[in-house]
Amino acid sequence: MNLHPMKLVTIVCEAYAQDAVTKLLRDTGAHGWTSFAVEGDGSQGKRPADIREFANVQIEVVLQPETATRLLERLATDFFPRYAMIAFESNVRVLRRDKF
Amino acid sequence: MNLHPMKLVTIVCEAYAQDAVTKLLRDTGAHGWTSFAVEGDGSQGKRPADIREFANVQIEVVLQPETATRLLERLATDFFPRYAMIAFESNVRVLRRDKF
Amino acid sequence: MNLHPMKLVTIVCEAYAQDAVTKLLRDTGAHGWTSFAVEGDGSQGKRPADIREFANVQIEVVLQPETATRLLERLATDFFPRYAMIAFESNVRVLRRDKF
Amino acid sequence: MSILDAIQANLLSPAVLFFALGLIAALTKSDLKFPEPLYVALTIYLLVAIGFKGGVAIAEAGLAKVWLPACAAMLLGALIPLWTYPVLRFGGKFPAVDAAAIAAHYGSVSAVTFIAATNYLKAVNQPFENYATAFLAVMESPAILVGVVLGKLATSKSGARDMTSLKAAMHEALFGRSIFLLVGALVVGWLCGKPGMAKVEAFFVTPFQGVLALFLLEMGMVAGRRLEDLKKVGPFLLAFGIVMPLLHGCLGVWLGKLTGLELGGAILMGVLAASASYIAAPAAIRMSLPDANPTFYLTSSLAVTFPFNIALGIPIYFEVARWLYS
Amino acid sequence: MSILDAIQANLLSPAVLFFALGLIAALTKSDLKFPEPLYVALTIYLLVAIGFKGGVAIAEAGLAKVWLPACAAMLLGALIPLWTYPVLRFGGKFPAVDAAAIAAHYGSVSAVTFIAATNYLKAVNQPFENYATAFLAVMESPAILVGVVLGKLATSKSGARDMTSLKAAMHEALFGRSIFLLVGALVVGWLCGKPGMAKVEAFFVTPFQGVLALFLLEMGMVAGRRLEDLKKVGPFLLAFGIVMPLLHGCLGVWLGKLTGLELGGAILMGVLAASASYIAAPAAIRMSLPDANPTFYLTSSLAVTFPFNIALGIPIYFEVARWLYS
Amino acid sequence: MSILDAIQANLLSPAVLFFALGLIAALTKSDLKFPEPLYVALTIYLLVAIGFKGGVAIAEAGLAKVWLPACAAMLLGALIPLWTYPVLRFGGKFPAVDAAAIAAHYGSVSAVTFIAATNYLKAVNQPFENYATAFLAVMESPAILVGVVLGKLATSKSGARDMTSLKAAMHEALFGRSIFLLVGALVVGWLCGKPGMAKVEAFFVTPFQGVLALFLLEMGMVAGRRLEDLKKVGPFLLAFGIVMPLLHGCLGVWLGKLTGLELGGAILMGVLAASASYIAAPAAIRMSLPDANPTFYLTSSLAVTFPFNIALGIPIYFEVARWLYS
C-alpha cells in the first residue's frame, strides 16, 4: 500500500465568509472540499449559531503541499483582516495521489 | 504524561455508504468511531445534503497503526471504486493506549 | 510565509460534559475553541444522539504545546474516569502565532 | 372541463406554484435552503398523515373492499420492471445494472406525487376512495425487490456476497423509513378508526394541504438543483421519463377500473403506476446495487418524471380516466 | 367501565399505538430516525403548550384554589427520594451515588407522561382541573435537589468542589430548559389569561394531541433503543421501575383527594407522583453526580417506568381514583 | 384608549410576553436553545405565510390600489440611508463604512416587526389593508443597495473588485432567502387568489399567531445574548436606535396618509419605516462591506430597535396615526 503525503488545511470561519472561501478554494486549485456547521469562541466573540449572523462553519480541504501554501497566503492577506476566522494546516497521507 | 502514537483515519463519504463503512470498522478491529453529517464537493459532484440521496458523512476513527493500514487497504479495494468518498490518515497521540 | 507549530487537541465526549470541558479550556488558557454535535460508538456504548442524554460533541482547540500538555493532564485526571470521552493531540501549523 | 382547463387549474394551485417557486430558487441560485431536519420532519409528517388517514379509511370501508385492487396494484408494481428493464437495456443501451436500477424506480412509487394527486382531486371536487393509500403502501417494495434481483442476476459473480446485500435490500425495502412510516401509520389508523381520527384530525388532516405546499417548495429546489444533470442522462432517458409515466398511468387507470374502483380511485392507481420513487428506491438500490450510477436513476425520477407528473401528468390521467369511465 | 376496558381503550389510542410503532421501529432496526432538532422542537412545543394552558387555567381558577395542592405536590416530590434512596441502597445493594441518582429521577416527574394522562382523561370524557400543570411545574425540581444532596452526603470528600457542583445542579434544576420553558410558559399564560389564549389557541391547543402522537412515535424509538440495556440493570431495578410507580401513583391520588382536588386532578397528581423524569433529572444529575452510572437511571426511567405508565399505569391510577372517590 | 393603555395591552400579549421570556432565558443563562434548523423553519413559515396572505390580498384589492403607496414605501426605504448616513458619520463619528452599513439596516425593514404589528392591530380590532405586505416586500432591498453604494464610494480603491462585490450584494438583496421567500410567496398568493387561500388557510393563517409567539421566544433569546454588546456600541448608537425609529415611524405614517392608505395601513407603513433589518441586510452587508463592524449594526438593530419596536414602538405609531387621522 502506497501512501502519498498531502496537506490538510482546516478553516473555521463565520458562515458569511463561506462562499468567498469556497471560491478561493476553486481558484487555488483544490479538487474538492468538505464543510459543516460548528459553534465556537474566539477573539471576535462567541458564535453560538443561534442565528445565521452568528453561525460558524468548518471547511476542510486536502491538497498538494504547494497548493496549500498558496491557499494559506491568500487567506492571510484577504481574509484574516476581515473575518472571524482561523486556519491551520497538518500532514496527512492519502492513497490516490491524483485525486487531490 | 505518556503519549502513545496512534493513527487517525478520516473518511468522507456519501451517507448511503455509512453502514457499510461502520461494519468494516468493526470487522477490522476499531474500538469506536465518531461521525457527523457534512456537505462537500468533489469529483462526483456537489453533495449539498438537501436530501439524503445527496448527503455526506465524515467518519473519524483512532486506531493502532497496523489496523489503520488494514482499514485503508479494504477501503481502497471495496469502497473507492463504488462510492463518492475520500480517506486519509494522520498521526495523533493519545493517553490511554489500551482504549484504541 | 512563516508557519508556527501548534497543537490541535481533539476531544469527543458526551454532551453533558461540554460545559465542564469548556470551562477547563478557559482555565488552562485556550484563546478559543470550536465544537459540533457528533454521533459515535465506544466502550460506553452507542451515542446515536437521539436525545440529549445520548448526544456526543466534538471539541477542537488549537493551542501552544505546553498548554496542550496541561490540558491533557487535567482531562486524564478529572474527566476520563467520569465521562464517555476520548482525547488526542496532533501537530498543526498556523500563520498567526499570537492568536493561540 | 377540457384537458387544457384541467392542466391550467392544476398549474395555478398553491402546491404546483410553490414547486415552481422552488425551481426558480434553484435556477437563480438564491441562498434559500431548507435545513435537512426540516426536510425530514416534513417527510415524516406527510407520510404519517397520509398513512393514518388511509388506515382509518380502510377501517371504515372494510378489508373486503380493499384487498382485490390492492393485490392488483402490488402485482402491477412488481411487473413494471420486467418491461422497463429490456426497454432500457436494449432500447437505451444502458448497462445491465443501471437498467435494473432505473426499472426498480419506475416500478416503485412516489408518495408525494400520490399526495399531490389526492389534493388535486379534492380541488376539482372529484370524490375518491380514501383507502387508496393502501395501494401506495403495497406498491413501494415489490418493484425494488424485482429490480435488485434483476440487477444481481445480470452482474452476479460471487454468490455468497450477493445474498447478504440482497438481504440488506430486502430489509431496506420492507423496514426503510418511508415504507415503515407509511405502513405503520396505516396500521395505527386502521386500529384506531374514526374515534382515533377525531383526536388527531386537527394536526394530521386540517393543515395538510398547506404543509404539502411548503414541502413542494423544497422539492422544487431539490429538482432544480438536478436540472443541470439532464445533459448527462441523455435524450433517451429524458423521453423515457415522460413516455413511461404516460403508459403506466393509462395502465393503472385501466387496472383500477377492472378491479372495481370508482373514478377517483382509478385515477390514483394510475398516478401511482406513473410515478417513480425517489426516496425508498434510491436508498435500497444504492445499498444493494452500488455499481449502478445514481445520476441516471435520480435525475430521471427526480428532475424529469416527478415534475412532469406534478404539473401535467395528474390532470392528464384524470382526463384519461374520465374518458374511460364515460 | 372495568379496569381492563380502561386499559384496552388506552392501548388503542393513537398516542399509545404510535409509541408502540416507535418500539417496533427500534426493534426491527428500521433506519427511521427523528433528527435531533425535530425532537427538540417537539419538546419545546409540548412544554410551552402545556405550560401556557396551565397558566391560563390558573388565571381562571385563581391562585387561592391552586396553592394548597401545589404545595402538597411539591412536598411529595421532595420526600419521595427519602424512601426510594434506602430501598435502592439497602434493598437493591446499589452504590450510594447511584441510589441517590435514581431516587432523584423517581421523585421528579415526566412532563410527557403527564400530557399523555391529560389526553387519556379527555378521551374518556373525565373532566380535570386544567391548572394541574402547576403541580407538574413545581414537582420537577425539588426531588432533584434532594437527590443531589443525598448523593453528595454519601460521597463527599472535598467540600469546596462539591459546593460548586451543587450550585450547578441547582441552576440546572431551576433554569434548565425543560423547567424553564414549563414555568415560563405558565407565567406567560397566567399573565395573558383567556384573551391571550384566544389568539394562540389554534397553534397551542387544537393540534396538540396530534403532535403528542408524533412525539410518542419518537419516544417509542428512544425507549426501544434502550431495551437492550435492560439486562444490565438487573431484575431488582426492573421490579422497582414498576412497583414504585404503582405505590407513588396511589399515594398521589390520595394526596390529591386530601387537598381537595376533584377526581380528574387527583388522577393527574397520581400520575405525576408515579412518573419518573427523563429530561430534567438526567441533565442535572450527570452534571452534579457524574460518578453515578447513567445506565441505571436512564434505563429504568426511560425503558421501564415510562412505557409502563403510558400503557398501563394511567388507566390503573384512573381506576384507583375512581374507587377512592366512590 | 390612551397611549399607556395601548402599551399595556401590547405588553400583555402572548407575543411580547414570550419575547420577554426569551430575554430572561438569555439573562439567566438557561441552557434553553432553539436548534438552528428550528429557527430557520419558523422563519420560512412566517415569511411564506405573510407573503402568501399579502399576495391574495393584492389579488382581491387589485394592483391599482397598491402601486402608489408601494412606490412611496420603496422610495422612503431608499431615501432613509441618505440622512441616517451623515447623522452617523458626523454626529456619531462612525467610520464611513460603518455609517453606511448601519444606514442600510435602518432603511431596510424587519419582517418580524411588521408581523408583530399586524398581530397588534388584530388584537385591538383595528382593520388594515392586508396588501400592506407588498410594502414590506418592496422596502427590503432598496436601502441595502443604497447603503452598499454609499459604503463603496466612501472606501473604494480598486474599481474592478468593487463591482463584483456590488454585484454580489445586488444578488443577495434581490435573491437572498428572506426577500426571495417573501416576494415569491406574494406572487404565488397573487396568482392563486381566494381559491388557493381556501386550501392552505388552515396551515398558513389559523395557527399563525401561535407560531409567531414561539418565534419571538427565540428572538428574545437572540436579542438577550446581544445585550452585553450594548456597552461596545456606545450611547450614541443606543439613542440612535430609539430616536430614529420614532422619527421614521411618524414619517411612514404620514406618507401612508398622503398616499391614500386607511388608518391601519398607515400604521403599518410607519412600522416598516421605523423597523431595522436584521436578516436580509446583515447578510448582504457582510458580503459586500466586509470591513464594516457587525457589532455595530447587529447590536443596534437586534438588541435596541427590534425590542423597542415590539414593546413600545408599535403602540406609539398606532397612537400617532390615530392622532393624525382624527
Ligand SMILES: Nc1ncnc2c1ncn2[C@@H]1O[C@H](COP(=O)(O)O)[C@@H](O)[C@H]1O
Ligand atoms: N484556539 C482556537 N482553537 C479552535 N478554534 C478556534 C480557536 N480560536 C478561534 N477558533 C474558532 O474560530 C472562530 C473565529 O475565531 P476568532 O476570529 O478568534 O473569533 C471561532 O468562533 C472558533 O470557532
Ligand SMILES: Nc1ncnc2c1ncn2[C@@H]1O[C@H](COP(=O)(O)O)[C@@H](O)[C@H]1O
Ligand atoms: N480534496 C478534498 N478535500 C476535502 N474533502 C474532499 C476532497 N475531495 C472530496 N472531498 C469530500 O469527499 C466527498 C466525496 O468526494 P468525491 O468522491 O470526489 O465526489 C465530497 O463530497 C467531499 O465532501
Ligand SMILES: Nc1ncnc2c1ncn2[C@@H]1O[C@H](COP(=O)(O)O)[C@@H](O)[C@H]1O
Ligand atoms: N477509537 C475511536 N475513534 C474515534 N472516536 C472514538 C473512538 N472511541 C470512542 N470514540 C468517540 O468517543 C465517544 C466516547 O467514547 P467511549 O468513552 O469509549 O464510549 C464515542 O461515543 C465516540 O464518539
Ligand code: NA
Ligand atoms: Na410507478
Ligand code: NA
Ligand atoms: Na415522580
Ligand code: NA
Ligand atoms: Na426601516
